[in-house]
Amino acid sequence: MITLRSLLVPHRIAMMAVFAALVLWCAYALRWDWIPKYAPLAAEGIWRTIWILAVTSVLGFLLAIPLGLAQAIGPWYLAAPARTFCTIIRGTPLLLQIWLLYYGLGSLFPQYPWIRESELWPYLRQAWPYAVLALTLSYAGYEGEVMRGAFSGVARGQIEAAQAFGMPRFTMFRRIWLPQAIQNALPTLGGETILQLKATPLVATIAIVESYAVASRVRQDTFIVYEPLLLLAVVYMVIAGILAYGFRKLEQRVPVKGH
Amino acid sequence: QEVKIGIAAEPYPPFASLDASGNWVGWEVEIINAVCAAAELNCVITPVAWDGIIPSLTGQQIDAIMASMSITEERMQTIDFSDKYYNTPTVIVADKSADIAPTPEGLAGKILGVQASTIHQTYAQQYFTDAAEIRVYQTQDEINQDLASGRIDATQADSIAMDDFINSDAGACCEIKGAVADDPSILGSGVGAGVRKGDDALREKLNAGIAAIRADGTYDKITEGYFSSSIYGG
Amino acid sequence: MTEAIATDRNDPAAASAEEAIRVEDLHKSFGNLEVLKGVNMSAKKGDVVAIIGGSGSGKSTMLRCINFLETPTSGRIVIGGEEIAMRADGSPASRKQIERVRSRLGMVFQAFNLWTHRTLIENVTEVPVHVLGVPKAEAHDRAMALLERVGLAEKAATYPAFLSGGQQQRAAIARALAIDPSVMLFDEPTSALDPELVGEVLTVIRDLAAEGRTMLLVTHEMKFAREVSDHVIYLFEGRIEEQGPPEAVFGAPKSERLKQFLKSVA
Amino acid sequence: MTEAIATDRNDPAAASAEEAIRVEDLHKSFGNLEVLKGVNMSAKKGDVVAIIGGSGSGKSTMLRCINFLETPTSGRIVIGGEEIAMRADGSPASRKQIERVRSRLGMVFQAFNLWTHRTLIENVTEVPVHVLGVPKAEAHDRAMALLERVGLAEKAATYPAFLSGGQQQRAAIARALAIDPSVMLFDEPTSALDPELVGEVLTVIRDLAAEGRTMLLVTHEMKFAREVSDHVIYLFEGRIEEQGPPEAVFGAPKSERLKQFLKSVA
Amino acid sequence: MEQVIELLSLSPPGWGGNLLRGLLHSLEIALGAFGFGLLIGLGGAIGKLYGGPVLRDILAVYTTVVRAVPELVLILILYYVGTDLINKAAGAMGYGRVEISGVAAGIWVLGIVQGAYATEILRGAIKAIPIGQIEAARAFGMPPLKMLRRVTIPAMMSFAIPGLANLWLIATKDTALLAVVGFNELTLETRQAAASTRAYFTFFLAAGALYLMVTLLSGRVFARIEKWARKGQPGHRRAGA
Numbered sequence A: 001m002i003t004l005r006s007l008l009v010p011h012r013i014a015m016m017a018v019f020a021a022l023v024l025w026c027a028y029a030l031r032w033d034w035i036p037k038y039a040p041l042a043a044e045g046i047w048r049t050i051w052i053l054a055v056t057s058v059l060g061f062l063l064a065i066p067l068g069l070a071q072a073i074g075p076w077y078l079a080a081p082a083r084t085f086c087t088i089i090r091g092t093p094l095l096l097q098i099w100l101l102y103y104g105l106g107s108l109f110p111q112y113p114w115i116r117e118s119e120l121w122p123y124l125r126q127a128w129p130y131a132v133l134a135l136t137l138s139y140a141g142y143e144g145e146v147m148r149g150a151f152s153g154v155a156r157g158q159i160e161a162a163q164a165f166g167m168p169r170f171t172m173f174r175r176i177w178l179p180q181a182i183q184n185a186l187p188t189l190g191g192e193t194i195l196q197l198k199a200t201p202l203v204a205t206i207a208i209v210e211s212y213a214v215a216s217r218v219r220q221d222t223f224i225v226y227e228p229l230l231l232l233a234v235v236y237m238v239i240a241g242i243l244a245y246g247f248r249k250l251e252q253r254v255p256v257k258g259h
Numbered sequence B: 001q002e003v004k005i006g007i008a009a010e011p012y013p014p015f016a017s018l019d020a021s022g023n024w025v026g027w028e029v030e031i032i033n034a035v036c037a038a039a040e041l042n043c044v045i046t047p048v049a050w051d052g053i054i055p056s057l058t059g060q061q062i063d064a065i066m067a068s069m070s071i072t073e074e075r076m077q078t079i080d081f082s083d084k085y086y087n088t089p090t091v092i093v094a095d096k097s098a099d100i101a102p103t104p105e106g107l108a109g110k111i112l113g114v115q116a117s118t119i120h121q122t123y124a125q126q127y128f129t130d131a132a133e134i135r136v137y138q139t140q141d142e143i144n145q146d147l148a149s150g151r152i153d154a155t156q157a158d159s160i161a162m163d164d165f166i167n168s169d170a171g172a173c174c175e176i177k178g179a180v181a182d183d184p185s186i187l188g189s190g191v192g193a194g195v196r197k198g199d200d201a202l203r204e205k206l207n208a209g210i211a212a213i214r215a216d217g218t219y220d221k222i223t224e225g226y227f228s229s230s231i232y233g234g
Numbered sequence C, D: 001m002t003e004a005i006a007t008d009r010n011d012p013a014a015a016s017a018e019e020a021i022r023v024e025d026l027h028k029s030f031g032n033l034e035v036l037k038g039v040n041m042s043a044k045k046g047d048v049v050a051i052i053g054g055s056g057s058g059k060s061t062m063l064r065c066i067n068f069l070e071t072p073t074s075g076r077i078v079i080g081g082e083e084i085a086m087r088a089d090g091s092p093a094s095r096k097q098i099e100r101v102r103s104r105l106g107m108v109f110q111a112f113n114l115w116t117h118r119t120l121i122e123n124v125t126e127v128p129v130h131v132l133g134v135p136k137a138e139a140h141d142r143a144m145a146l147l148e149r150v151g152l153a154e155k156a157a158t159y160p161a162f163l164s165g166g167q168q169q170r171a172a173i174a175r176a177l178a179i180d181p182s183v184m185l186f187d188e189p190t191s192a193l194d195p196e197l198v199g200e201v202l203t204v205i206r207d208l209a210a211e212g213r214t215m216l217l218v219t220h221e222m223k224f225a226r227e228v229s230d231h232v233i234y235l236f237e238g239r240i241e242e243q244g245p246p247e248a249v250f251g252a253p254k255s256e257r258l259k260q261f262l263k264s265v266a
Numbered sequence E: 001m002e003q004v005i006e007l008l009s010l011s012p013p014g015w016g017g018n019l020l021r022g023l024l025h026s027l028e029i030a031l032g033a034f035g036f037g038l039l040i041g042l043g044g045a046i047g048k049l050y051g052g053p054v055l056r057d058i059l060a061v062y063t064t065v066v067r068a069v070p071e072l073v074l075i076l077i078l079y080y081v082g083t084d085l086i087n088k089a090a091g092a093m094g095y096g097r098v099e100i101s102g103v104a105a106g107i108w109v110l111g112i113v114q115g116a117y118a119t120e121i122l123r124g125a126i127k128a129i130p131i132g133q134i135e136a137a138r139a140f141g142m143p144p145l146k147m148l149r150r151v152t153i154p155a156m157m158s159f160a161i162p163g164l165a166n167l168w169l170i171a172t173k174d175t176a177l178l179a180v181v182g183f184n185e186l187t188l189e190t191r192q193a194a195a196s197t198r199a200y201f202t203f204f205l206a207a208g209a210l211y212l213m214v215t216l217l218s219g220r221v222f223a224r225i226e227k228w229a230r231k232g233q234p235g236h237r238r239a240g241a
Ligand SMILES: Nc1ncnc2c1ncn2[C@@H]1O[C@H](COP(=O)(O)OP(=O)(O)OP(=O)(O)O)[C@@H](O)[C@H]1O
Pocket: C030, C033, C035, C053, C054, C055, C056, C057, C058, C059, C060, C061, C062
C-alpha cells in the first residue's frame, strides 16, 4: 500500500510537482467552459456506465459458475458446449458480438411482424437489453474460463474433508467448493472486471448514452476534442481504482501467509 | 502536392458508398473528382470515421472534408467552408402507417433517431427534445435499420439520402412525412467543403473548382446520373 | 475397556448393541490392482483399534472405504448396527443414508484438510451448523469448549494457514469431535508433522482414548499404538496378517512378516 | 602440492607468481547484519582449500564475495595477481574487468543451476562460445571430452531436468571446467544431493584435486575435506577461528569452538 | 443460401475479397502492434526490475494508466493528440507535414497499449526464473546484454507464453477499435459490406467466423511455441488443465 512516507521521496515529490503543474496547465490552457452545461448529462452517463458494469458483471459471474463447473467436472455433453461457448466469446471481438445481437437480430424483425405485437416488444425496442446481454455473455465467457481453473484448483483434500463429514452435495458446493474457487479466482477476477469496465464504451455504438457517449456528444456539439477525452480517461481511472481497491479488500478477507 | 479529401468511412448512399471492389462511388465522389480536376488539384479520397472527421482535419490527417457536411455557424467556429455545392431540405421519415408529422406536436411521445455530429442532431435537440425521445446513432445507416426494424418511430435526415433508402427494399416500410421548419442558423446554408481555418489557398481553389463545374455543365451531368432534378438548391 | 474381536463369522446376531463398527469381507481394487483382499474386523463401543502395516499395504484404503471416500468393490460395512446399503458396483445405494452415517464418523486426515477459507472456530462449527442443523450459538459454545480442550482457544479466530502443523492437526481433531462422532477415524494423524510437533497431537489422542472414545487409528508410531490401543491389526498386502491385543502383537508376534515389520520400524 | 598460507600481512611482495587467489580484510554486511568481519586468506596455484563452519557462519557469503556475486563492504580481492578494482561502495569499478575475472573462476553451486533450457552439451559450451569466443567446433569437442570425463558423455543431448541430482552436479562441474578456470569455487556441491548420489560427485572432485587444480571448497563433508584438502579454514561468525593443514585442524584442533563443531558434525 | 454465397464470393460483386483484405489489414496491424508492444514490454519489464527509482515510478504510472483507461479512449487520445503533436513538432522544426499512414498510426497506438500489458507479463515471467539461472550466468562473467539474450529471455519464455498468447488475441481484436479512426480493418469492412448490401446477419457472422479462425489457429501456433519453450521441462501440466 502507498503510505505517506513512501511518497515523500525527493524524486516522487518532483514527479508530483510535475503532475500538479500538468494539471494546472490543463486547467488553465484547455477549455473547460463546457462542463457546467454538460454536467447533468455526464453524471447520467457515468451512472449508466457503473450500472451496466455492475449488472453485467454480476449476471456474467453467475453464468460463469455453471460454465466453469461444467468444464471442470461436467460430463462431456455439458463440458463441450460450455467450452465451445467460451471459445467463441473469447475468439471474436465484443464489438462484433454487440452488433450481431443488436443489428443482426434487428434485421430479422421486419420479417416477423408478430414480434412487434408481442409483450416483449417494449423491451426488444430498447438498446439496453442487447447491451446487457452482450456484455453479460462476454463476461461469462471470459470468467467461465477463469472459474474452470479455479474450481479445479481447489485441493482435493478440502472436498474430501467435506465428504467425510457427510455434507450433502449442494451444501458442500455452497460452503466449501465455491467459496474456495472464488478465493482462487479473485485476483484474476479483479483484472477481468476492469477489462469489463473498459469494454462498456462499446455499447455507445448501439445508441446507449453512457460516459463515452457523453464525451463524444461534447466533442460533436462543441468540437472540443481533447478535453472531454482527458476527463473521460480520469473518470475511468477513478472507477478502475475503486474496483482495484475493492477487490484487494475482498482478497484480504481471507489473509494469505507471507503477504 | 497531394490533397487529402476526407469522406465519411461509413457508406452514405447515394452520395458516397463502397462497391464490392473497394472503390468509393456515388454522386459526391464524382463531384469531388470533377472539382479537383477543374481546380487542378491532385486529390486523394481518404475515408475517415464521421465521428472523428473534424479532429482529423484539424489534426492534419486530411486537408478537406467533402462528406455532405452542412455549413453551419457552429462548425465555422472551428473550420472554414468553401461555397456550397448542394443543398437539400431536411425531412422526417417514418413508417407509412404511423401518424407522424414533422412538428413537435406530430412527434410527441415518439422515438426519433438522428445521426451524431449532424445538423439533424442539433436541430432535433433544439426543437424536439421536449416532445420526443431522441436517440443518437453513429451512422444514418444504423438509424435506417432501426427504423425498418421498428425500434424507432422516425428519423430526421437529408431528403435525398432518404429518397434512396425509401426506394430500397429495406425502406419499403417508410415514407417522407414532410420537411421540418427551416432554421438556417442550425440547418445552415447547404453543403460545402470544410478546410482548416486559415487555409484560404485551398478554399479558393475548391471554390474555383465548384464554380467551374457548375459553369461548364459537368455538375449537371453528374447529377443526372443520380437524381431526377437538380439538388443545388436555392 | 472392552476387547475388540475380529469377526470371521457372518452372523448379525453377534453384533450386540455395543458394536460400533463392523467390516465384512471387504475387497477393493483400483483397476487391476487388488488393494484389499477380504478384510474382516469389528470394534465395540469404546475400543481403540490400531491399524499398522507397511507402506502400500492398504491401511488408508481400508479406512477410506469405511466412510465410502473410496467405493468398496465388495463386502459389507456396518456402522453402529446400521448396514450401509450398497449397489452392485459398491457405491452407496442411498445418498441420504451415507451422508447421515458419515456425519457420525469423525475423520482426521494425515494432511489435516482444514478448510482454508474459514477460521478455526468456523471450521469446527461448519458441520454442526450446516449439516446437522445445530443452532449457531450452541455450536459456537461447543466449538469453543473443544478448541479449549485441544489447547487452541486463543487461536479460534485464526485461519489455518497461520498455524503450525501440530496446531492444525489438533484443530482437525476438534472439528471431528464437534459432530460427537460414534467412531473417530485417524489416518496417520502425525506423519505429516515435524518430529517436535508429533507429541502435542498424540497427547490429545491419548486423552480421547482414555475417556473411552471409539477410534480406528492408522499409525506408524508403534510405541504410541502399543500404549493407547485395545486391539492391533497388522495389514499385509491387503489382508489381516495378524491381530490381537497390543501386548501379544508387539510383545510376541507370531507371523514372520510382522516380526520383520516390527524390526524395520524399530 | 604446495602449502597454502593465510596472510595477515598486507604485503603484495609476498604474492609470488604462484599465487592464485588472495583475500584481504574482507568485510560484508547485509543491512545491519555483519556477516564477514575481516577475512584474510590466500591460496597458491594447485592448492585445495576447504572452508568449514557452522550454518550461517558466512562460508557461502565469502565464496560469493570472491566472484562479486555479493558486493563486499570492504577489503581487497586479488585473483591471479590482478586486484579487482572496487568502488567506495564495494561494487566492482570496471564491468569489463569483473567479467574477465569471473570467466576465469569456475563456480559450482549447491543447487547446480544448470540452464534448464539448454542440453548438457549446450550448458558446457555456452560460456566458451558466447563469452570467451572459442570457435564452436572446438568448444564442442572440448565439452564432449569433459562430459566424458565426468561420465556423462551419453547424456550430452539431454536436458538437465531429466537427470539425477548427482548427474546434474557432475555436469555443472564440467561446465565450470570448460572455461579452464584458474580457480574452481565449490559451494557445498553435495549438500543438495540424496546420500546415495554424493559419492559420484565427490569422486570427480577428488580427481580434480589429484591433478592439481586450484580449488576453494565449502563443504560439510568433513571426512572428504580432510582427505582432499591441503589447507582447512574454519569460519566462525564471520571470522577465521582456526586454520591449518587438515591433519592439524581435524586431528588436533586448538579452538574450543572448533572442537565443539567437529564433535557436532561427527 | 445461394445469395449468401454470392455475397461472400471473393471477387466483385461478392464482398469476400473485401473481408479478407480487412482481415489482412487487421493482422498486419495486430502483428506490428504486438511486436512493438513486446519491445516496449521487454524494456519496461527490465526497467521495472532493474531500473532506478525514477524510471520505475514512471513505468508504474504508464502501466497503471494505460491498463485502466479503455482502449477506445486511448486510441482517440493517442491518435489525435499524437499525430497533432508530431506535426506541430515537425512544423516547429521547419519540416512540412509528416505523413502518418493509418497502418503506422494503428501500430503505434495499439503498440503502446500492448506494451503496458506486455511489461507486466514479461516482468512476471522474468521474476519466475529461478535466481540460480541468472547467478550462474553472472558467475561465469556473461555481459548483461548477452545474458539477456542467452539466458533471461529463453528461460522466461515458458512463463511468458500463455500471457503473450492472450495478449496476441487481444491485439487482433483491438484492431476493431481502429474503425473509429476510419482504418479499414476487418470490422469496418464488415460494416461497410453490411451497410451496402443490407445483409447484416450474413456479414457479421462471416466476420465472426474469420476472427474465430484466427483465434483457433493462433491457439495452435502458441501451443507449439509453448511446447518448444518448455523443452527441457519434464511433464509439466498447466494448473487445471
Ligand atoms: N486412487 C488410487 N488409484 C490407484 N491406486 C491406488 C489409489 N489409492 C491407493 N492406491 C494404491 O493402493 C495401494 C494401497 O494404498 P494405501 O494408501 O491404502 O496404502 P497405505 O497402507 O495407506 O500406505 P502408506 O503407509 O504409504 O500410507 C498402494 O499400492 C497404492 O498405490
